[in-house]
Amino acid sequence: MGVPQTSSLLGMDREEIAVLVSEAGEPGYRTKQIMDAVYRQRVESPAEISTLPQEFRERLAESGVGVGAAKIEKKFSSVDGTVRYLIVFADGQSVETVWMPEGDGGEAGDGSEAGVEAESSGISISGAEAWASFVATGGAAGSRPLSNQNRRSSSSGRSTICISSQVGCAVDCQFCLTALLGVKRNLSAGEIVGQVCALLKDQGVSPPEDRINLVFMGMGEPFLNYDNFIKAARLLVEGVGIAERRMTVSTAGIVPRIRDFGGETIRPKLAISLNASNDALRTRLMPLNKKWNLEMLLAAAREFPLRTREWITFEYVLLGGVNDLPENAREVAEMLRGLRCKVNLIALNPGPGIDFMTPSAERVMAFQDILRGAGIPAFVRRPRGRDIYAACGQLKRTVEVATSPELQLQSISPKREG
Ligand code: SAH
Numbered sequence: 001m002g003v004p005q006t007s008s009l010l011g012m013d014r015e016e017i018a019v020l021v022s023e024a025g026e027p028g029y030r031t032k033q034i035m036d037a038v039y040r041q042r043v044e045s046p047a048e049i050s051t052l053p054q055e056f057r058e059r060l061a062e063s064g065v066g067v068g069a070a071k072i073e074k075k076f077s078s079v080d081g082t083v084r085y086l087i088v089f090a091d092g093q094s095v096e097t098v099w100m101p102e103g104d105g106g107e108a109g110d111g112s113e114a115g116v117e118a119e120s121s122g123i124s125i126s127g128a129e130a131w132a133s134f135v136a137t138g139g140a141a142g143s144r145p146l147s148n149q150n151r152r153s154s155s156s157g158r159s160t161i162c163i164s165s166q167v168g169c170a171v172d173c174q175f176c177l178t179a180l181l182g183v184k185r186n187l188s189a190g191e192i193v194g195q196v197c198a199l200l201k202d203q204g205v206s207p208p209e210d211r212i213n214l215v216f217m218g219m220g221e222p223f224l225n226y227d228n229f230i231k232a233a234r235l236l237v238e239g240v241g242i243a244e245r246r247m248t249v250s251t252a253g254i255v256p257r258i259r260d261f262g263g264e265t266i267r268p269k270l271a272i273s274l275n276a277s278n279d280a281l282r283t284r285l286m287p288l289n290k291k292w293n294l295e296m297l298l299a300a301a302r303e304f305p306l307r308t309r310e311w312i313t314f315e316y317v318l319l320g321g322v323n324d325l326p327e328n329a330r331e332v333a334e335m336l337r338g339l340r341c342k343v344n345l346i347a348l349n350p351g352p353g354i355d356f357m358t359p360s361a362e363r364v365m366a367f368q369d370i371l372r373g374a375g376i377p378a379f380v381r382r383p384r385g386r387d388i389y390a391a392c393g394q395l396k397r398t399v400e401v402a403t404s405p406e407l408q409l410q411s412i413s414p415k416r417e418g
Pocket of ligand 1: 273393
């Protein structure tokens with residue numbers, strides 16, 4: 001009760017908190033105390049910041065400073081351990097955030113340590129095995145032999161959190177459920193970081209002791225909410241303490257932002273949703289290809305300044321009979337030749353309103369074999385939490401959003417540009 005909150009600590013960086021501290025006439029070291037409380041201890045109100053004098057805590061609250069923590073409204077648990085969270089923000093808008101314990105979490109093969117560890121420990125993420133067992137279990141388990149699979153998250157775990165960047169999405173990919181929502185609004189940096197804080201708290205884990213990977217692959221297009229996304233990434237590194245190399249952002253291909261992203265000093269790794277082997281096909285599946293076609297996209301990828309031991313990941317959703325033919329695989333191999341990259345193949349995760357088919361396991365493996373034969377590392381992303389609609393392209397809030405015409409116009413949706 002009491003004073004309505006006017007500003008949230010969550011989402012503020014060190015400089016912004018320093019201003020707040022100095023304006024309050026407090027000593028400089030309070031900045032670190034507040035940073036630690038918000039991002040490391042993940043307090044939910046100024047009253048909980050026990051390192052601050054009681055009087056300062058009260059003054060903060062009275063002046064309308066809150067933490068702005070994200071609230072978990074619902075949790076859905078999959079038989080494979082994946083948990084889909086419905087997270088609600090102050091204005092009642094909500095997004096989904098996914099917790100994937102002990103898994104490749106979708107980042108397998110993109111150079112993150114989780115993927116590399118899985119490979120080197122002999123756990124095949126080449127997909128054949130995973131896919132076969134997925135098919136064998138009727139898609140419910142998506143599991144494969146993994147000795148430590150049932151281990152609860154612990155300091156030796158390597159779980160992955162899949163974060164949303166917008167409420168809904170404006171990009172209109174024809175195979176993605178989130179696209180059906182349209183876009184309602186961007187998330188603030190605090191709301192993006194808040195998803196991570198809420199899940200870490202709920203799971204009882206804490207980086208860096210617990211190894212957490214982050215993928216910006218949930219609802220929304222991170223590069224259409226670029227400033228908030230990049231600020232959130234910085235806060236996750238500097239505040240929460242998750243290493244850059246443990247984070248991957250996926251874009252549908254917003255070319256100018258890929259270029260900006262390459263110039264950032266602190267940045268996650270880059271994944272690009274390719275999804276088609278030629279322009280005609282890609283324009284049909286991802287209308288934004290009219291604006292930034294494959295030539296432009298691949299030029300940006302070729303010029304992208306990779307760091308030591310860094311690779312670009314290309315994601316490719318396989319749609320039965322549409323883009324999964326041997327000919328498509330050969331075109332992809334040709335297109336990516338010479339690029340320091342990996343390909344993550346994702347068999348379509350089905351959903352209501354999606355008019356495509358999940359390809360057979362044989363098709364998936366044949367596609368992978370052609371890429372590998374051409375010298376391109378290719379992996380099959382293990383479907384996670386399909387039974388609870390938590391897998392790639394299945395995030396669609398329980399309560400649907402009303403589309404905001406204003407945001408639709410601002411954002412890039414070539415379909416509407418004619
Ligand atoms: N907007 C960003 C990040 C979110 S999508 C992007 O487009 O990259 C994360 C990944 O899921 C993308 O590679 C996307 O192509 C894939 N995807 C979308 N819908 C899917 C579906 N129904 N089945 C499997 N993968 C899907």
